[in-house]
Amino acid sequence: xxxxxxxxxxxxxxxxxxxxxxxxxxxxxxxxxxxxxxxxxxxxxxxxxxxxxxxxxxxxxxxxxxxxxxxxxxxxxxxxxxxxxxxxxxxxxxxxxxxxxxxxxxxxxxxxxxxxxxxxxxxxxxxxxxxxxxxxxxxxxxxxxxxxxxxxxxxxxxxxxxxxxxxxxxxxxxxxxxxxxxxxxxxxxxxxxxxxxxxxxxxxxxxxxxxxxxxxxxxxxxxxxxxxxxxxxxxxxxxxxxxxxxxxxxxxxxxxxxxxxxxxxxxxxxxxxxxxxxxxxxxxxxxxxxxxxxxxxxxxxxxxxxxxxxxxxxxxxxxxxxxxxxxxxxxxxxxxxxxxxxxxxxxxxxxxxxxxxxxxxxxxxxxxxxxxxxxxxxxxxxxxxxxxxxxxxxxxxxxxxxxxxxxxxxxxxxxxxxxxxxxxxxxxxxxxxxxxxxxxxxxxxxxxxxxxxxxxxxxxxxxxxxxxxxxxxxxxxxxxxxxxxxxxxxxxxxxxxxxxxxxxxxxxxxxxxxxxxxxxxxxxxxxxxxxxxxxxxxxxxxxxxxxxxxxxxxxxxxxxxxxxxxxxxxxxxxxxxxxxxxxxxxxxxxxxxxxxxxxxxxxxxxxxxxxxxxxxxxxxxxxxxxxxxxxxxxxxxxxxxxxxxxxxxxxxxxxxxxxxxxxxxxxxxxxxxxxxxxxxxxxxxxxxxxxxxxxxxxxxxxxxxxxxxxxxxxxxxxxxxxxxxxxxxxxxxxxxxxxxxxxxxxxxxxxxxxxxxxxxxxxxxxxxxxxxxxxxxxxxxxxxxxxxxxxxxxxx
Numbered sequence: 001x002x003x004x005x006x007x008x009x010x011x012x013x014x015x016x017x018x019x020x021x022x023x024x025x026x027x028x029x030x031x032x033x034x035x036x037x038x039x040x041x042x043x044x045x046x047x048x049x050x051x052x053x054x055x056x057x058x059x060x061x062x063x064x065x066x067x068x069x070x071x072x073x074x075x076x077x078x079x080x081x082x083x084x085x086x087x088x089x090x091x092x093x094x095x096x097x098x099x100x101x102x103x104x105x106x107x108x109x110x111x112x113x114x115x116x117x118x119x120x121x122x123x124x125x126x127x128x129x130x131x132x133x134x135x136x137x138x139x140x141x142x143x144x145x146x147x148x149x150x151x152x153x154x155x156x157x158x159x160x161x162x163x164x165x166x167x168x169x170x171x172x173x174x175x176x177x178x179x180x181x182x183x184x185x186x187x188x189x190x191x192x193x194x195x196x197x198x199x200x201x202x203x204x205x206x207x208x209x210x211x212x213x214x215x216x217x218x219x220x221x222x223x224x225x226x227x228x229x230x231x232x233x234x235x236x237x238x239x240x241x242x243x244x245x246x247x248x249x250x251x252x253x254x255x256x257x258x259x260x261x262x263x264x265x266x267x268x269x270x271x272x273x274x275x276x277x278x279x280x281x282x283x284x285x286x287x288x289x290x291x292x293x294x295x296x297x298x299x300x301x302x303x304x305x306x307x308x309x310x311x312x313x314x315x316x317x318x319x320x321x322x323x324x325x326x327x328x329x330x331x332x333x334x335x336x337x338x339x340x341x342x343x344x345x346x347x348x349x350x351x352x353x354x355x356x357x358x359x360x361x362x363x364x365x366x367x368x369x370x371x372x373x374x375x376x377x378x379x380x381x382x383x384x385x386x387x388x389x390x391x392x393x394x395x396x397x398x399x400x401x402x403x404x405x406x407x408x409x410x411x412x413x414x415x416x417x418x419x420x421x422x423x424x425x426x427x428x429x430x431x432x433x434x435x436x437x438x439x440x441x442x443x444x445x446x447x448x449x450x451x452x453x454x455x456x457x458x459x460x461x462x463x464x465x466x467x468x469x470x471x472x473x474x475x476x477x478x479x480x481x482x483x484x485x486x487x488x489x490x491x492x493x494x495x496x497x498x499x500x501x502x503x504x505x506x507x508x509x510x511x512x513x514x515x516x517x518x519x520x521x522x523x524x525x526x527x528x529x530x531x532x533x534x535x536x537x538x539x540x541x542x543x544x545x546x547x548x549x550x551x552x553x554x555x556x557x558x559x560x561x562x563x564x565x566x567x568x569x570x571x572x573x574x575x576x577x578x579x580x581x582x583x584x585x586x587x588x589x590x591x592x593x594x595x596x597x598x599x600x601x602x603x604x605x606x607x608x609x610x611x612x613x614x615x616x617x618x619x620x621x622x623x624x625x626x627x628x629x630x631x632x633x634x635x636x637x638x639x640x641x642x643x644x645x646x647x648x649x650x651x652x653x654x655x656x657x658x659x660x661x662x663x664x665x666x667x668x669x670x671x672x673x674x675x676x677x678x679x680x681x682x683x684x685x686x687x688x689x690x691x692x693x694x695x696x697x698x699x700x701x702x703x704x705x706x707x708x709x710x711x712x713x714x715x716x717x718x719x720x721x722x723x724x725x726x727x728x729x730x731x732x733x734x735x736x737x738x739x740x741x742x743x744x745x746x747x748x749x750x751x752x753x754x755x756x757x758x759x760x761x762x763x764x765x766x767x768x769x770x771x772x773x774x775x776x777x778x779x780x781x782x783x784x785x786x787x788x789x790x791x792x793x794x795x796x
Contacts, residue, residue, distance in 0.1 A: 007066055008189040012047075014073040018080020019046035025084040026290055033222075037213050038264060042294060044206060045257055049297055049366060050076035052304070055181040056369045059160030066188060110606045112599075113506035114223035117230035119599045120510075120517055123591065124234050124561045125204060126625065128243035130632040133198045136645035137676065143197075143245035144676035146172040151183035151196060152676065152683045162377070162699050166689045167753050168673030170719055171307070171384050171398075173700055174377070176370035178304040179247030193683060200249040204242035207249060208233045210256035211489045214460070217260070217268045218445065219453050220496035227506050228496035230513060231433065232489045236558050237425055237482050247305050248482045254302025255312060255486040258295045259463075262320050265291035266327070268456060288327075292355050295320060296362030304367030308483055310382070311474050312467055317363060319463075324355045377701045384700065386714060397704050398718045403476040405717040407752055410478035416550035418472055421481045423548050424558060425488065429515045434491060441494020444501070457494050464490040479554070521557045522546050562591075587631035594624040643681040649747065652787035653677055656745065659781060659789070660685060666740050668792075670767040671747035671757065678745055688739065692766065693726040696735040721756035729770045733777065736792055744771060744778065744790040764788070 023042035027035050054072035058064055137143050145168045153163055165172045179199075186195040211232055215225035233239065242249040265288050299320075303313045364371075371381035378384055379395045386396030403409060410417045426434055438461060445454040467487025475483055499505050515523070525546055546557060601617035634642045640661065644653040649672070656678065659665075664684040669675045678687045690696065695703070703722035707713065715721075736744075746768045749757035759766040762785070771778040771790050782789040 004190040004192065004194075007191075008186075008195065011066070011069050011073050011185070011189050014077030015047040015050045016043060018050065018077035019043040021077075021080040021084025022046055023084075026287060034216065037209070037216070041210070041213065041257065041260060045261075045294060045298055045301070046080065048301060051185055052178050052181055052301065052366050055185060056160070059154065059181075062159040064154060064158045064160075064184065064188060069185070069188060109223070110226065110603070111223045111503055111506065112603055113503065113510045114226040115599045115603045115606065116510050117227045117513060119595050119602070120513065121208070121230045121233045123595050123624075123628075124239055124517055125201065125242065126628045127562045127591075128239060129198050129201050130628045132243050132245075133194065134629070134632050134642075135634060136643055137193070137197055138244050139645050139647050139674060141244045141246055142169070142172075144674040145169060146175075147180055147247065148183060148193060148196060148245050149676040149679075150177065150180045151187055152193065152679050153687075154180075154184045155187045156683065156686070164689060164699055164723070165673070166723060167671060167749060167757060170700060170754075174374050174383055175307045176304040176309070176367055178301060178366060178370075179250045179306070182250065183245060187683070197245055198243065199245055200242045200247070203250045203253040204233070204239070206253040207238075207256055207489065210253060210260050211492050213260050214256070214263070214490065214493050215496035217263050218457050218460070218493045218497060219450070220493070221500055223503075223506060224496045224499035225492075227499055227509050227513075228437070228492040231430060231495065231509070231516075232492050234513070234517060234561060235425055235485065235488060236427070236561065238485050238488075239561060241482050246482075248485065251302050251305040251309055252486045252489065254298050254305060255309075255316070256489055257298030258302065258313075258316060258320075259490070261291050261295035261298055262323065263456070265295060266323060268452075289355055289358050292320070292324065292359045293362045296359040297366065300363040300366040303363065304370055307382070307385075308475055308477075311470050312483075312486065315466060315470070316463075317359075320359060321356060324359060325352055327352075327355075377699070378704070384704065395704070395708065395713060397700070397707070397713070397715050397720050399714055400476065402714065402717050406477060408477040408479045410554070412473065412478075414478075414551070417478065417554045419548070419550050420554040421478075422468075424521070424555065425481050425485075427516045427521055428548055429521070430512055433509060433512055434495065437495030437498040438491060440498040441496075444497040445494075457497065460490045460493045464488065517561045518563060520560050520563065587627070590627045591624070591631065594620065594627050598624045640681045644677055648786045649677070651784060652745075652747075652782055652789055655782035655789055656743070657681075659743065659791075665742045667743045667745060668736060668739070668741045669745045669747075671749040671765045672745070673750075673753055690732065690735045690739055690741060691723060692732045692735075693723075693728050694731045695723070695726075696731070696738075698723070717755070719752075719754040721754045724754065724756040724765075727766055729773075732767070732770065733774075733795075737795055741792050743781075744788075744792055746771070746788045746790070748786055 020039075020043045023039045023046065026042065027039040050073070054069065054076065055064070058068050058072060132138065137148060146163075146165050150163055150172075154160055162173055164170070183196040183199050186199055187193055189195070208229055211229045212225050215228055216222070220228070238249065238252070296317075299313050299317055303309045374381050374383040380387065382394070382396075384396045384398065386399040387394040388399075423431065442454060442457050442461070445457040464487040467490075468484045471481075471484035471487075472478060477483075499509055549557070598617070598620040601613070601620040605613040605617045640657060641654065644650060644657070647653075657680070660667075660680060664680075664682075664686065667678050667685050667687045668690040669678055669687060670689065675687050675689075679685050691698070700720070700723070703720070704713075707715075707720075707722055744767065746764060748763045749759075749765045751758055751763075757765055760769055768788050771788065772780075777793050777795070779791040779793060780788065781791055
């Protein structure tokens with residue numbers, strides 16, 4: 001562990017140092033809270049950019065390993081130091097980098113509700129993320145299907161190869177994968193998946209900081225901004241997905257970063273007399289282009305994270321370009337009224353082209369790699385989607401009609417489903433708080449006699465609405481509410497202004513937030529049971545009289561984010577409860593006590609910062625985290641078996657582990673869409689799908705080209721099965737021999753993941769039939785109703 005931690009820090013430190021140095025060249029943090037936050041944000045995004053570009057470049061060259069990544073990190077850090085070195089005496093090391101948390105005498109304090117909201121948010125995240133850190137990867141997520149599977153394969157292979165997803169989301173092979181590059185970086189640094197399993201947690205923190213930053217940019221105070229941000233940070237979809245190896249929170253952080261830098265380029269956050277709002281030592285004519293470049297970089301990092309990102313980033317980019325043009329026109333008018341200088345007018349005219357070029361190039365930099373790859377293989381950047389542009393149709397194996405066949409599809413006209421989804425995301429108990437914020441926020445900004453900030457608040461509200469409209473109107477996969485979370489973050493700004501009206505408002509908001517965190521969503525509408533065996537959501541719905549449940553197809557309830565293990569109404573009920581429930585309640589009490597202690601320590605330090613009070617707060621923070629880890633640690637489980645989750649395949653995975661524990665094996669799989677677990681606890685096995693025809697080396701785009709030549713350019717649904725056609729047992733055996741496969745893991749296949757995948761009456765793929773027919777080549781090691789595990793014998 002010490003070596004893994006050392007390498008992680010060694011690879012990351014130069015990136016952060018280079019970003020910090022560059023940010024210090026642009027930002028003078030002595031000029032206020034907005035400038036200090038800007039320096040931190042610039043540092044993070046430049047570090048993220050350096051990591052992404054390094055992984056893309058080294059991945060193409062086959063150099064994904066610790067030494068090459070260290071060399072790249074040193075180069076990136078050196079470039080940053082070269083930029084920041086001329087300003088080293090004035091800004092590079094000056095000021096406390098955490099000063100924006102401290103309490104200067106002339107600004108508003110972080111009051112008790114703010115600290116409670118912050119600690120509650122961290123508690124909620126740690127409650128969900130600690131099991132991910134210490135336990136197995138959750139089955140019901142995209143992580144074991146492709147995010148972590150791709151990352152592990154790239155790490156072990158040393159390069160960025162195209163990996164087919166045969167029995168799951170087949171289009172994932174061509175998804176933009178900046179998030180998967182981050183997971184790969186963590187695996188290489190740690191030499192395992194420990195950190196990658198919670199790889200989104202840092203981006204949850206970044207999204208929290210960016211949302212807080214937006215609240216501050218519209219003029220809200222510190223405490224109101226923290227409380228408002230906590231409402232977004234603890235939204236059930238956001239906090240659940242953030243604790244798993246998905247990429248949605250990474251996208252949200254990039255999107256919000258683009259908004260935050262764009263607002264700074266527009267001058268928001270400015271102090272009186274400070275035209276650019278950054279306290280920058282550079283002239284405004286150089287700072288504004290830098291902020292537009294950073295906005296483009298953040299948008300590009302988000303765009304390169306997942307396929308659906310273009311639906312949301314493209315309108316944001318167009319909006320940014322319109323603002324740049326509007327700024328340039330305003331500059332020309334200023335020059336016309338103040339000067340007759342032809343050179344000044346020409347400079348203002350050239351600025352728009354320069355800013356547009358800088359913004360577009362910066363946006364393309366982190367995502368162009370994926371677009372070029374897809375264009376080379378499939379003909380256009382958004383492959384494998386079929387794109388119709390008037391008379392021109394860009395090739396792809398599925399169109400919008402095929403997406404309607406997906407299990408994730410909801411008709412656009414189903415307003416009941418939309419209502420249920422929105423209520424689930426916001427929580428019916430906190431929804432009134434959000435609505436009040438949307439109404440009173442613009443009024444509060446207007447009363448502040450600042451037309452610019454009033455327009456900004458209204459603009460953020462409309463941009464949030466646009467994101468929700470795009471999610472529902474453009475993306476057919478409407479069950480996936482995670483696609484619109486960035487829009488909800490924008491609504492924290494008007495909510496923060498609403499909470500400025502007195503500390504009682506923040507106390508009331510924290511009380512509502514507590515209901516959200518500690519009770520199931522149906523409460524108090526007739527919930528009879530807080531814990532239920534089996535299907536928890538179904539039990540909650542049956543035992544609750546929920547007035548807002550409009551359709552049975554969308555769950556409109558969820559368990560508490562940090563729920564008490566059982567509703568204790570008397571000492572007798574506690575004593576008669578099962579021992580496991582008693583233990584869980586004891587851990588909950590310990591967590592609550594340490595969380596309250598941490599809140600007190602932070603509040604005390606915030607009122608009067610000092611080294612002694614900071615030390616007390618640090619000790620309380622470690623105590624809180626220690627309780628979280630101890631309560632989730634798998635004390636009684638064999639270390640290697642912790643890798644495998646409780647699932648239908650668990651007995652088969654246990655047999656697989658017994659067979660493979662001594663050395664790495666070459667494993668072929670069929671039927672399952674979660675091959676990640678076959679990599680083993682050390683991610684050391686070589687796991688692959690082996691083709692059942694003469695095209696074992698073909699990738700999905702190769703099969704698609706042949707289908708186009710046959711006049712079949714699309715598949716009826718989103719799971720094409722060309723690779724399962726022309727089944728040939730002799731070709732399959734030859735493929736197994738060529739790859740030197742030692743073990744074959746075959747599971748039942750789901751028809752919704754490919755209509756040709758199930759073959760026999762038990763829904764197993766054809767490989768099971770072939771293996772059973774050839775006992776001379778396959779030795780059955782394990783079987784149950786879900787799995788067959790075979791040893792592959794070499795040909796005689």
